Amino acid sequence: MTIISPVVLIALIATVAYLSQISSNKVRTIAVLDESGLIKDTFKDSETTKYIYLKNIDLEAAKVLVKAQEDYGLLHIEKSLDVNYLENHVKFYSEDSPSLSVVTSLENKVEKSLTDIKLQQVGVDLDKIESAKIEVSIVQENFSGEKTSKVESIIKLAFGGAAGYLLFMFIIIYGNMIMRSVIEEKTSRVIEVIISSVKPMQLMLGKIIGTSLAGITQIIIWIILGGLLTALVGFVFGIDMSQTPQQQVIQQSILDQQLNGQVTTILTGFYHLPLTNLIIAFVLFFIAGYLLYSSMYAAIGAAVDNETDTQQFVFPILMPLILSVYIGFFTVIEDPHGTVSTIFSFIPLTSPVVMLMRIPFGVPIWQQLLSLLLLVGSFLLTVWFAAKIYRVGILMYGKKPTYKELIKWIKY
Amino acid sequence: MHNILEAHTISKKFGDFTALNQVSIEVPKGSIFGLLGPNGAGKTTLIRIINQITMPDSGHVILDGEPLKNHHIQDIGYLPEERGLYKSMKVGEQALYLAQLKGLSKAEAKKRLLYWFDRLDIGDWWNKKIQELSKGMAQKIQFVVTVLHEPKLLIFDEPFSGFDPINANLIKDEILRLRDNGATVIFSTHRMESVEELCDHIALIHKSNKILDGKLTEVKRKFKTNAYEIGIKTDNIPALHQELTQKFEVSPAQFKTIDEQLKLNVKIGDQDNSNDLLQYLTTKGQVSHFVELLPSTNDIFIKAIQNNS
The missing domain is CATH 3.30.70 (Alpha-Beta Plaits)
Structure with missing residues (x-):
């Protein structure tokens, strides 16, 4: 499974990319019947769409013709010179319902030429409008004189978001794995044999460390295998998997930024990231945050007999975790150094994720250290409590404990 | 006679419930010691204290002349009443792992395992998973794992449950042979007919208190x-x-x-x-x-x- 699942996933993505590439390679032919004569040069052939202008033919005949030629569809503009009337009297006929992108693109084109005509009709000089257009791009600079930009903020956000989200996913997936493996030892009754050889505390910590190392190995396999296979598939089949429509939009917007004379800002954006700080903080907060949560998962596994009983205990753990991701993606983006973000980057249960998202925006070292200190402190405390629950819980069978009983176990 | 194990005035409470109240036992070296009592008397708690799974509230345990320490886990072999093995692990791998937890080297563990597997005629199970075995077969593996590191003290909690009469006899003979080779056996049960056959010393625990102990013959004389x-x-x-x-x-x-x-x-x-x-x-x-x-x-x-x- 460790190796097969990445392979299968990449094969799936490659197949989808390949199929969508085939379908998008097909050239559509759209027939245009313009009885008004207003829209002349609006439609230009592109890589994926070809336009044919029909002339001296009535609508019914045109429909029959288009259907016979198996064209994609027929755009019909009624015979009228009144632009306001035409607004609602442009029709598109096709065999199947047309794709949304085609219709939107047609709408935009017709709209543009009709607007221009209308403007001319009311006596506005188009050239003047064109020359009156102003595009503002605010140059951001901090007080020490380093240029910053919107792009840079996006890069920071991406880094912080990726780090926080990775930790979040890692905790959920591998925390659960720890919990399940504790439950498995209980249900198979192997636990008493094991703890007559090792201390419960050793067993619990060993389980947490072992599972996380397995998790990291799996991630590394994903990255290496994923990278290799993507490159291989791209090389052999000529499929560019990075070119999904959404990414094209993003790339387009970045390109726009570049055209606005900000080519260098992207590069400087990377340079301005506190990279050393980011990497060190990521490692420390990742380890401490993961250990904090996984020791709680281990305690839950020890407290219950089967997985269905875990719900009531897992929920209170998931709450702060989900909260921290929400705070990260809403509050930190809005104001990385605001009160809410700052407070939650100190509270131990939310601090790993929130702090990781804040750090790319520059957090004073003392804040990072204080937060880390609180986190490690609460981790040690949690491990101590978890170990107590674990020690008692692994030898308890047959009943689902209440919170009150868990507290009693801690006192044993 | 030298005692391999002495437990002195052990008490243990779980919340308001007293599991053991000032219980002392002495287990002579080379004996088969029956730890008897009805269900819930406190036998398992006492055994867990000897195995350092739970800590006593008061009292102390002496093993072979020394106060009980961490390293003594290598000197004890414990077959718990609630027992099992990792279901999806292979028999051989699992036995090697458990033996190494008890301090054996991998090579030594393998050598001894092959000997035992051959002895109990289960050699071809090495690559099977536990879940493919029947309950009685898994119990045999469990027994081998318990005695593999040749401990001075063997503790069996209801060892015969789950065995058919033939295999129960086989295990009984193995227990006697281990005793003859110098091990001491503590034997916890509420099935009296096996006590009669095997034990030479007994202690009876009832409602957290020890109410009777001594050599089986002497106890019988007292009750004649x-x-x-x-x-x-x-x-x-x-x-x-x-x-x-x-x-x-x-x-x-x-x-x-x-x-x-x-x-x-x-x-x-x-x-x-x-x-x-x-x-x-x-x-x-x-x-x-x-x-x-x-x-x-x-x-x-x-x-x-x-x-x-």
Whole structure:
């Protein structure tokens, strides 16, 4: 499974990319019947769409013709010179319902030429409008004189978001794995044999460390295998998997930024990231945050007999975790150094994720250290409590404990 | 005799519940020691304290002359009552892992495992998963894993549950052989017939207290009733019955004989000699049956608990 699942996933993505590439390679032919004569040069052939202008033919005949030629569809503009009337009297006929992108693109084109005509009709000089257009791009600079930009903020956000989200996913997936493996030892009754050889505390910590190392190995396999296979598939089949429509939009917007004379800002954006700080903080907060949560998962596994009983205990753990991701993606983006973000980057249960998202925006070292200190402190405390629950819980069978009983176990 | 294990005034409470109250036991080296008691008496808690799974609230344990320490886990082999193995792991891998937890090197563990697997005729199970084995088969693996590191002290909690009679016998013989090779065995059970066969020392725990302990023969002597089971051939059975009833405390006895005869359990005084009874009986008829009634462990168990409560 460790190796097969990445392979299968990449094969799936490659197949989808390949199929969508085939379908998008097909050239559509759209027939245009313009009885008004207003829209002349609006439609230009592109890589994926070809336009044919029909002339001296009535609508019914045109429909029959288009259907016979198996064209994609027929755009019909009624015979009228009144632009306001035409607004609602442009029709598109096709065999199947047309794709949304085609219709939107047609709408935009017709709209543009009709607007221009209308403007001319009311006596506005188009050239003047064109020359009156102003595009503002605010140059951001901090007080020490380093240029910053919107792009840079996006890069920071991406880094912080990726780090926080990775930790979040890692905790959920591998925390659960720890919990399940504790439950498995209980249900198979192997636990008493094991703890007559090792201390419960050793067993619990060993389980947490072992599972996380397995998790990291799996991630590394994903990255290496994923990278290799993507490159291989791209090389052999000529499929560019990075070119999904959404990414094209993003790339387009970045390109726009570049055209606005900000080519260098992207590069400087990377340079301005506190990279050393980011990497060190990521490692420390990742380890401490993961250990904090996984020791709680281990305690839950020890407290219950089967997985269905875990719900009531897992929920209170998931709450702060989900909260921290929400705070990260809403509050930190809005104001990385605001009160809410700052407070939650100190509270131990939310601090790993929130702090990781804040750090790319520059957090004073003392804040990072204080937060880390609180986190490690609460981790040690949690491990101590978890170990107590674990020690008692692994030898308890047959009943689902209440919170009150868990507290009693801690006192044993 | 040197004691391999001494537990001194062990107490353990779980919340308001007292699991053990000032319990002391002494286990002589080379003995088979029966730790007896009804369910919930505190046997398992005591065993877990010896295995350092739970810590006592007060009292201490001496193992082979030293206070119990972490490294002693290598000197103890423990087969818990609640036992099992990792279901999806292969038999061989799992046994190697558990042996290494007890401090054996991998090579040594493998050598000994092959010996034991061969001995118990389970060599071809090495690559099977536990979930493919039957419960009795898994118990055999569990037994091997318990004794593999050749501990000084073996603790078996209800070892025969889950075995069919043939395999139970096999395991019983292995336990005796391990004892002969120098190991001491603590044997926790509430099944008395196995105690009778195996144990030479016992301790009885009831409601968190030890109510009885010592050598099995001595315990039996303490509980003996001075009663004899007799069978006499005589012409006039009712007359003799009448006479004996006046002289002694008697009750009807049941055992199989070829001829019709008077069968009774006769109880004599503590100071009386059994020879006197026999001599007296020989004057009354032909004695075909004369057996001292020894209390079974089961009787002792029930009687001790009744006396206590």
